[in-house]
Each structure stands twice: as structure tokens, then as C-alpha cells.
Amino acid sequence: MTKKIEGIIPVMITPFTASGAIDYPGLGRLVEWYIDNGSDALFAVCQSSEMQFLSLDERVALAAFVRRAAAGRVPVIASGHISESLDDQLAELTAIAATGVDGMVLVTNRLDAKREGGAKFIDDLTWLLDRLPREIPLGLYECPAPYRRLLTDDELKFCATSGRFVILKDVSCDLETVKRRVALTKGTPLAIVNANAAIAFDAMKSGSRGFTGVFTNFHPDLYKWLMTEHASHPDLADELSVHLALSAMAEPMGYPKLAKFYHQRLGTFACTDSRAVTFDIHEKFWALDALLDKIVAGTEHYRRRIAKLEARVYPAPISGTASSRSYR
Numbered sequence: 001m002t003k004k005i006e007g008i009i010p011v012m013i014t015p016f017t018a019s020g021a022i023d024y025p026g027l028g029r030l031v032e033w034y035i036d037n038g039s040d041a042l043f044a045v046c047q048s049s050e051m052q053f054l055s056l057d058e059r060v061a062l063a064a065f066v067r068r069a070a071a072g073r074v075p076v077i078a079s080g081h082i083s084e085s086l087d088d089q090l091a092e093l094t095a096i097a098a099t100g101v102d103g104m105v106l107v108t109n110r111l112d113a114k115r116e117g118g119a120k121f122i123d124d125l126t127w128l129l130d131r132l133p134r135e136i137p138l139g140l141y142e143c144p145a146p147y148r149r150l151l152t153d154d155e156l157k158f159c160a161t162s163g164r165f166v167i168l169k170d171v172s173c174d175l176e177t178v179k180r181r182v183a184l185t186k187g188t189p190l191a192i193v194n195a196n197a198a199i200a201f202d203a204m205k206s207g208s209r210g211f212t213g214v215f216t217n218f219h220p221d222l223y224k225w226l227m228t229e230h231a232s233h234p235d236l237a238d239e240l241s242v243h244l245a246l247s248a249m250a251e252p253m254g255y256p257k258l259a260k261f262y263h264q265r266l267g268t269f270a271c272t273d274s275r276a277v278t279f280d281i282h283e284k285f286w287a288l289d290a291l292l293d294k295i296v297a298g299t300e301h302y303r304r305r306i307a308k309l310e311a312r313v314y315p316a317p318i319s320g321t322a323s324s325r326s327y328r
Helices: 024-036 056-070 086-097 108-112 120-129 153-162 175-184 197-205 220-229 234-250 257-266 288-313
Strands: 042-044 076-078 103-107 138-141 165-170 191-194
Touching: 024 042, 024 056, 024 257, 042 056, 056 076, 056 086, 086 103, 086 120, 103 108, 103 165, 108 120, 120 153, 153 165, 153 175, 165 175, 175 191, 175 197, 191 197, 197 220, 197 234, 220 234, 220 288, 234 288, 257 288
Parallel strands: 042 076, 076 103, 103 138, 138 165, 165 191
Antiparallel strands: none
16 A cells, blocks of 8 residues: 655755765764654655756665665655656656655656646656556655746646646645645545645645645654644644744755754764855855754754643653654
């Protein structure tokens, strides 16, 4: 049976060594951090992973490594087709599928690479669907690079009713669009999972089946608590949602290198180099460390408050037993 691909799904960053290679020991620690902090699935080989700056061999190796590191504890999905021609995309996607990942995600702008509109998206998609392995669940990703290509309602319904698709990473950044898409896909295998932090809480309450925005690289556990526990603690949930939305406003300040500095602080990996962001983000964005300090302080504040709530509801276990209740 196909694993559900929904919930809190980090868009994974890719650590590099100082010599420019993928840092696989650091990547292994990053996978553990995501899982320890409540992630329900992992999205490897995406824009946050700098897939446009990775060779095909690197994209394939990245997907394969993450699948092995996750070891079946959570589903692993991957994208990785960045070319314009369909033949090249088919080669890329076939190679990613061969890694054994739990789902393969198609980038919507690649299915209309020259922005022709009309029937081009469905024509290109159908061409690929006829040639891709039928046994692998598929997803859709409205990746902003090289341009954001949102699905039309008709295209979404086509994908939802095909039975091949299990997730849309929604990048509309519009709550009404999320609500409409949830309604359009009701009763189909396709889960709408929002990627915008500003509307994350409202989207969850409106039927978005999780969150897959870039700040899953900072506090996926807080998004997990917001998704699963908000009904029991509505006042705290409202307050937390504001912290999460405001923290995510830092994204334009050099992400994904920004997230790498955060993980360098945590000790996940040592090098903060990025192929996508090659400039010094501290030089360009003044007081960046002070801002990160505030984000960390706020995150720890809410973690402590949630821990106190959990301690009251789930008292400490008898010595020699372990509690299974965790959001971190």
C-alpha cells in the first residue's frame, strides 16, 4: 500500500564540504534532525536542495542517500528534472525513480518550459505519464524557479482524477486558492500541502494536509504541533502561528545559505557554502546574526511552553519506561 505523503515535509537543504562536494556525513545528521523534530516525510532534490546547481549524478546520489538514511521511517520524495526538453526530463526522472524513493515530484514549470500555455502542460504531462514507471506515486511542485507556474483548475482536476498523483506542493501563497484546490481534489488521492508560512495555520484549518515551506529547516516540530494540537490549545496556536509567519519573513535574506548558518550553529554540519547563494549574506543583510538569535529565542520559548503543556497532560513515565509523545 502506498504510504501517505502529507503532514510536515521539510524541503531539504544540501550541505557541501569546503571542497564543493556533497557532505554526506552532514546530510545524514540532517536527516536525523528532521526525523527527530517531527517530520512526516522528506522532500529531497528540490529547489531548497539547490537542484538547479547539481549535476544529474549528484541529484540521483542525493535522492538515493536520503532514502537509505531515512530507512523507511518516513517517506522520501524527490524531484530533480530541470531540463527543457521532454527527452532529457524523462532521462532525469527515470534515474530518480530508480533510486527507490517513495514518490517522484514533477515540477510544473518544466511541463510548460517555454510558457506556451493552452494545452501544453497536459500534453507534456501525458507524454511523460505514458513513459514513467506506473508503480511510483507522483507529486506536483509549483517551483518558483525558473518561473512560478501555477496549475489551472482544469489541470489540477486532470492530475487528481488520473490516480497517479498523491501530493501537490501548493505555492499559490493564497488561502482562497488553497481552499478551492482542497475542494477540487476531495475524494481523490491528491493531497494539497501548502508551502507558504503566512497562511500555514489557516491553510491547515481549511484542509491543507500539512506544511512544506522553507522554515521546516528551522522548526518543523512547531509546525507539527500546530497541525496536530491546535484544536486543544487554540490561543497558543494562534500566538505560535504569528511567530512562525514572522520568522519565515527572513527567507529572502540569503536562503538556503541562511538555513545552513542555522544548522552550523546546531552542529549539524560545518560548512555553509551554497552554489545558489554565493555572496556573503552577513555583508548584504546587516544584523543577520541578531535576527537569527531572535528566531532561535522565540522557537525555544514556544518549545518550552509546549513541553510544559505536554508534561501536564502526559506526566513523566515511571522509571525505566519512555514516553512516546514528542514533537521534536
